Amino acid sequence: MTVEIRRLTGPEFAVLSPRLVEIYIEAMDYDPAISQSRTDVWRREITQPGFTGLVALDGDAVLGVAYGYLGAPDLWWDRQVRRGIREAGGPDTDQLALMRDYFEVAEIHVRPGHQGRGIGRKLLTSLLWNAPGSHALLSTPEVDNEANFAFGLYRSLGFRDVLRHFFFDGDARPFAVLSAPLPLPGQGLRSPA
Secondary structure, three states: OOOEEEEEOHHHHHHHHHHHHHHHHHHHOOOHHHHHHHHHHHHHHOOOOOOEEEEEEEOOEEEEEEEEEEOOOOOHHHHHHHHHHHHOOOOOHHHHHHHHOEEEEEEEEEOHHHOOOOHHHHHHHHHHOOOOOOEEEEEEEOOHHHOOHHHHHHHHOOOEEEEEEEOOOOOOOOEEEEEEEOOOOOOOOOOOO
């Protein structure tokens, strides 16, 4: 299997969104009934400053998706994380700085049958290479002892806890919110062309 990571334009991402949301639903074990509402959200998010969307391809088969953009206080996810920080007794100085300048990894998903093969690592490192912001922030469902491919990947790339066992409005599962300074370890800035 030869996996290619391909950057999508905003219009390409919008057209492919229904297929990409299927991967999200499968990987997160969500009810397929949310497909259309999630597709609508993903299509709107292509207009966010710093939007970057990627797919992992094996030939014509889409094995994974990742996208993100600059975080901002007027966005739902940012407001949720700020609420969690307040509920945990913050914000402290570091949290204030973090929330002022970050790239939100909105989604990163690999089809379950293809996880553990390095596809998520390729997607995430490609997404964050030269990403705007001083940090990357993401959320992932909590699992016992962090025993899944997602936590292993995030920890190996230097992601640390911001919030643990946090409940986003509308989701019954607890999530971890993690951050990593940018650039990631081993990633330098793109050299001038």
